[in-house]
Amino acid sequence: MAALLRQGARRIGGAVLQRTQVAVTSPAVAEERRRLVARRMYSTKKQITEELTRKIQQKKEELYDLMLKAEQSIWTSSFSNKRLLQLLSVHLKPRPGDTKWQLMCLSKRAINAFEIAGLVALSSLIISAGLGFKRLVGERKLIEAMVVEDMRKAEAALVSPD
Template identity: 60%
Template structure:
């Protein structure tokens, strides 16, 4: 009896579970989710950020135009304004019909390439210097080791020659004493 009740409960529970899963995955529910989710995910903070980004881009465009006009006059021209104009030329919307924009953009890209090449060359020089210092230190260690080996060999040879001289003196002394005894 208990087994029949369990089996019946499983059948009923399984069908209820299947209905719930079908309702969750139905196209109507999915459409409702798509409609509601963007509103929840798109917060006022993100809207404010997007608005600020648009304002910043607009100010960049305006500043580019103002500096371009100011650069035409010799009295308002300055080196810093030209550098700022180069920076802005890369950040404003493309203006393919404006020759000044094209020149500034090309100049900025060329400056970026030269900067990158200088950075890479600097890194290469530093790495070469470090490698040279390491090689120098290693060669110095090898030279010191050879010097210590040569000094040790010289001491050993001096000790051996001292022993040989001592043995020769002892033999000579032994032969003299034998001669005296005779």
């Protein structure tokens, strides 16, 4: 019984091994492997980077178009989708005939301007509050010094009976 099982396993294993060897040595697989190795060997980092950049730009364009279609439906419209559309619109190649694209670019630039204005206003508030605090600390030290001086004069007047 064990001998029959071993023999069956050898036959099945051999058939699988023969099929994989045929697939590995088939002309189509060999040609694809040769092209892949040649492309990896002869392409520079710059070419690879350019190809990746082109693919990323293409995906941005596709995502923008898909989200714009979804945004036109009330059921899929959301604030976060609009923000992402605004962000993507700035990264796309110019579309002068597309009014939606122009509106998204304009709104993104307006939001950027408001964010910068808010940061400037907040920075000026922080600086003015810091300067005011510094002035208060300086005045407090001055008052403390005056009090200490008055106390020394009072002690000196009590100690010396002139």
